[in-house]
Amino acid sequence: MRVLSKSKLLAFRQCPKRLWLEVHRPDLREDSSATLASFMVGHQVGDIARHVYDPKGKGTLIDFQVGGFDAAFTRTQALLQTNQPIFEAGFRAEGALAFADVMLPIKQAGNRAWRMVEVKSSTSVKDYHRDDAAVQAFLAHSCGVPLAGIALAHIDSSWVYPGGGDYSGLLVENDLTDEAFPREAEVRGWIEEAHEIVAKKKEPRVLTGEQCSAPYECGFFAYCQSNEPLVEQPLHWLPGAQNKALKAHIEAHGLSELRDVPDGLLNEKQRRVKKVTLTGKVHFDQVSAARDLAQHKLPAYFMDFETIQFAVPIWKGTRPYQQIPFQFSVHRLARTGKLVQQAFLDLSGGDPSRGFAEALVGACGERGPIFVYNAGFEMARIRDLAQRFPRLAKALLALNERVVDLLRVAREHYYHPSQQGSWSIKAVLPALCPDLNYGDLDGVQDGGTAMEAFMEAISPQTSAARKAKIEQQLLDYCALDTYAMVRLWAAFSRTTLKV
Numbered sequence: 001m002r003v004l005s006k007s008k009l010l011a012f013r014q015c016p017k018r019l020w021l022e023v024h025r026p027d028l029r030e031d032s033s034a035t036l037a038s039f040m041v042g043h044q045v046g047d048i049a050r051h052v053y054d055p056k057g058k059g060t061l062i063d064f065q066v067g068g069f070d071a072a073f074t075r076t077q078a079l080l081q082t083n084q085p086i087f088e089a090g091f092r093a094e095g096a097l098a099f100a101d102v103m104l105p106i107k108q109a110g111n112r113a114w115r116m117v118e119v120k121s122s123t124s125v126k127d128y129h130r131d132d133a134a135v136q137a138f139l140a141h142s143c144g145v146p147l148a149g150i151a152l153a154h155i156d157s158s159w160v161y162p163g164g165g166d167y168s169g170l171l172v173e174n175d176l177t178d179e180a181f182p183r184e185a186e187v188r189g190w191i192e193e194a195h196e197i198v199a200k201k202k203e204p205r206v207l208t209g210e211q212c213s214a215p216y217e218c219g220f221f222a223y224c225q226s227n228e229p230l231v232e233q234p235l236h237w238l239p240g241a242q243n244k245a246l247k248a249h250i251e252a253h254g255l256s257e258l259r260d261v262p263d264g265l266l267n268e269k270q271r272r273v274k275k276v277t278l279t280g281k282v283h284f285d286q287v288s289a290a291r292d293l294a295q296h297k298l299p300a301y302f303m304d305f306e307t308i309q310f311a312v313p314i315w316k317g318t319r320p321y322q323q324i325p326f327q328f329s330v331h332r333l334a335r336t337g338k339l340v341q342q343a344f345l346d347l348s349g350g351d352p353s354r355g356f357a358e359a360l361v362g363a364c365g366e367r368g369p370i371f372v373y374n375a376g377f378e379m380a381r382i383r384d385l386a387q388r389f390p391r392l393a394k395a396l397l398a399l400n401e402r403v404v405d406l407l408r409v410a411r412e413h414y415y416h417p418s419q420q421g422s423w424s425i426k427a428v429l430p431a432l433c434p435d436l437n438y439g440d441l442d443g444v445q446d447g448g449t450a451m452e453a454f455m456e457a458i459s460p461q462t463s464a465a466r467k468a469k470i471e472q473q474l475l476d477y478c479a480l481d482t483y484a485m486v487r488l489w490a491a492f493s494r495t496t497l498k499v
Helices: 006-014 016-024 033-053 068-079 127-142 177-199 221-226 244-253 268-279 286-294 353-363 375-388 390-400 406-413 425-432 447-458 464-493
Strands: 086-093 096-108 111-119 147-155 171-175 300-308 324-333 339-345 370-372 403-405
Touching: 006 016, 006 096, 006 127, 006 177, 016 177, 033 096, 033 111, 033 171, 033 447, 068 086, 068 096, 086 127, 096 127, 096 147, 111 127, 127 147, 127 177, 147 177, 286 406, 286 464, 300 375, 300 447, 300 464, 324 353, 324 447, 324 464, 339 353, 339 464, 353 375, 353 390, 370 375, 370 464, 375 390, 375 403, 403 406, 406 464, 425 464, 447 464
Parallel strands: 111 147, 300 370, 370 403
Antiparallel strands: 086 096, 096 111, 147 171, 300 324, 324 339
């Protein structure tokens, strides 16, 4: 009888087809870079958890890759007779298996018992974590473990790293004992149903939908979508949330094409997107766009940040998942039409925050609009910096008072069929300024690769030559972001640039 891992049971909970493919066609799986990054973060948080729950290092880590599964299960049973913490304890029963992140010995009514802790890199308890805990508790009980309780430990996003490798406050526990223990019959049902799915000769017929990205991004999405009828103009191009009436109409009629949605169920912006998509004619209210921008006089600044975040902070005074800016580009457009760029980039490996803040204040001058694209992001980073560095707070917060969001102008006055429902700068720029192309950049072409490049650059293992190349790639990428805004501003404001 095949034994299904906990991860496969959770895959079944998400989508039966995903489980079948995980077992029979794993070669079709294509995990995104974001998914792979989340795996790495999970391993990192797991490593920290072992130090947090076993500061004296008396516990034992079981590695099933050394000796195989049978050896891991046998060793687990032996260690359960001791009084030391166990990490990655293995349990196998009733056709399923799982490994517990943390097992802590306790006394219960004078006898040895165990408390299990599952460690997650999220910042809260999710519904699928509750399923996870139910599976873990079921398998431990089925193996005869005197399990006194089960908790889920997740990252406390409000915790501030004190430095010195002290991560004692990083994790916060939620006791799930009372809800996990009574679900044994439910878990047993999942295992039975999952085995029935796996036993099928053909994959289940399941159409792509919301389950493809919740609670996890599915690596089989591209495969499943490729086997479905081609949708020329999909409904997800509609901007904003779909109202209840629209959702009900789509579900009742099985709609997939934008052209089939009644205009009466769409808001004004959605109707605009539909019209432009079907007619192929660009919507550009340049007069209104220029009028919106006319109140903002030159000199003007065009600003963009690149940031990095760590589930486990590495710099004193920072929080888990806090967006730490390490780079900016600022283009300044003078009244004379002269365009000058300033840049900041710190690849030293130290906390770049203070140097970033000081350089930003200097680069943006004291007056004139500061144009950004999607203002909320940069403004939030500036507020963070002001909170961390009180002496710079007044100057930093004064920058926020000058911010003007070009994304708002684009959303209100421009839409091209090629945008496919998106107003990101990478969707708008090719339509308005086809001579500018992020694809022409070497190496770094988006925010995700910028973060990856930064991490590689600050690694001690990276050579000086490679670091210099990354530095230039990052500078080129961020400079294009702000020059792109200059070009968009010129198009929206009906201004001819002298450069």
